Amino acid sequence: MANVTFRIWRGDKESGEFQEYQTVVTEGMVVLDAVHQIQAESANDLAVRWNCKAGKCGSCSAEVNGMPKLMCMTRLSDLDLDRPVTIEPMRAFPLMKDLVTDVSHNYRAKQKIKPFKPRKPDNADGSWNMAQEDVERVQEFRKCIECYLCQDVCHVLRDHHKHDEFIGPRFFVYNAALEMHPLDEEDRVEDLKKSQGIGYCNITKCCTKVCPEHITITDNAIIPLKERVVDRYYDPVKMVLYKLMGPKKKKS
């Protein structure tokens, strides 16, 4: 049991500032517990998003002592409680209020990506056969809980505000999940290059570092997609072949 000071960002679109709150911390508490306690005790109208409190829904993303984190999975015992704990909203998105940001960019970005288009079913009952080792690659990407911490930390969005030209790491992972799906026959390479801005990513791997699901975003998703773009648009032999033969059907 210890009385701990929290510095929490309070404000809206127009203005805001850190406010200090004290609350009693007990064993095993996570940052979100402290925020809830403060909300119930002394700041009923403190805005915060959360749903599951179990690291599965990806709602409670924020910056804790400057690091993008899920508040529900950040244990207070891992922080230095002798100094105030700073909690602020994700900075890559416009603020709504307090710890809540406008993440609609992410929904717009996903809408732009061509949906799943499966090949014809393998069996009469409409089902397909796939080997476990073939689906594992995609299953890694499908672990994503859409917390948008990777988007928050990506300098193309955070510092350069390229929200209109660049979909961000989360949606390269989403593209990769579709492109590498054993059944999918859609072609998303042109979009990746032209409207989704994959060229802006210079592989600093910040996104991979903050992913709470430990998805190897850069190495397993972004780089293979960049290679597909390079193959089509910058490899002279493959470029000619592509012009002659059109997009290659994926192997079934």
Add this chain to the structure above:
Amino acid sequence: MTQFETVEHDVLVIGAGGAGLRAAIEASAQGVSVGLVCKSLLGKAHTVMAEGGMAAALANVDERDSWKTHFADTMRGGYYINNWRMAQLHAQQAPDRVRELEAWGAVFDRTQNGKIMQRNFGGHAHPRLAHVGDRTGLEMIRTLQDHGIHQGIDVHMECTVSSLIKDGPRAVGAFGYTRELGKFKLFKAKAIVMATGGIGRAYKITSNSWEYTGDGQALAYHAGADLIDMEFVQFHPTGMVWPPSVRGILVTEGVRGEGGILKNSSGKRFMFDDIPDNYRSSTADTPEEGWKYVAKTDANARRPPELLTRDHVARCILKEVKEGRGSPHGGAFLDIAWIKEKISKSEAHIKKKLPSMYHQFKELAGIDITKEPMEVGPTTHYVMGGIRVNGESQMSTVPGLFAAGECAAGLHGANRLGGNSLSDLIVFGKLAGEHAAKFAKENSSIHIDNELVDQACQEALAPLDSPAGSQANNAYEIQYELQDLMQDNVGIIRNEDDILKAVDGVEKLKKRATTVHAPGNRQYNPGWHTALDLKNLLLVSEAVARSAVVRKESRGAHTRDDFPEKDDNFSHVNTVLRKQDDGNMQVVQEEIPPIPDELQQIIEDNK
């Protein structure tokens, strides 16, 4: 009059978890305009937390499986007070619904020959749960979301419905507020589908997310719909118990499906000590036989007692704790690490099969489940009761108002089998969407009385308008008191005195709730939202307690120590709740329609 925006849809779906999304997709496919309202951001609903899998008799792993066996298992698990028509449709249609998810991009784990993998779960005779590790709910909601966003559905995110609007007997609209700015919205709709989930936040220890405040049940009840079976609240046997802040978070039944065993403080595997008669012939005699079942090395092996139904396992754990044989923090030990005695590379196997459990215990409790046992105890998980619906159409007793998923009742009877909820969502989500669309086409013109809208406005504003000061009540405080009241008095083991204490306590809290004051303004104000949700929580708590009083027997999830046995007087009745004209809650017991002979025969054949 306070300003509000009016939005019109043919079909309005309230709630965007598995059932709501599936309903919206189906209604849209029927060619009507569809609006989908969700309290949170799209894709964050409680469905993401489902872990183990969805039950469907695909017969990919054990070819003896069929819809008939699934039907019989569901009825037995529900102690035969299920809506038998729903249990039948569910068992028959679940396989198609699962295959449909695959066609929309879901990536299930695979069998050796490339088909959808299925795992063992409590109460299911065969390995039946299609799954993706232990994050099946996430796979379902993401698949439906990613498919749904291309179907022309209008999504109203972070919008909470606070009342339903009726025109005569028919539901024709919903009134709500947006979280961000607190703006009011009136949704006019020819048909409405409730898909708002459960009521877990009425209890202190729960696996449910904040959204589970019984909104759908309460809104439908106030609109005149019957609620049934509200006494049946499922306490999942395995929630985390330590540290305190994570108490209640779910530990998937999949742990036991993969071979996890329950032990008490002296290391004894206590589940072998108490096996109910109706499951004796299908339960293993020895640990060795149980392992053979889990490992699928012997097709004739019977399941280990850890895979008995949830109500039973929860009571057994509670008994160990009460009799002083619990774990240090008041639970039992759940051990999956022991399988290292049986298989090589068990650590990698556990991480592969139960990745989020590994992650959850590592991050939140500092426990490595591949090496040491977990401490687990019962947690409020699911409500079998809810809005009474027609088994075919999913329409409630209010014309134009449909319900699907956890907020609807009937499929699960007195106790739900694990894995039957995810399949419930997609089977009945689809049916509700289909029939709501049909209703909307057949019943076009609607009229909304402005006075009703004005009243809804005032009710929504009351916590902000009510005076602050010493008489004012804090919504959070009342919510915490309610959670303690329900946990202590209408929990796993109940009796008349305790339940009446809860009924009385809820009445007192209801009075205090009328003077709740929420400080601040309408802009993203959780204090205000909590005050509005509180009304629903109080209503469903009253519903659970009043229903629990009248079922003077123990059946499924409803256990009374003053009536410890099943009683035939209650074996063919539903408890029905109805709002009376004076505003009071009427409780009656009604006979369940007789089951057709051919379905009864299926039950007998599978006994």
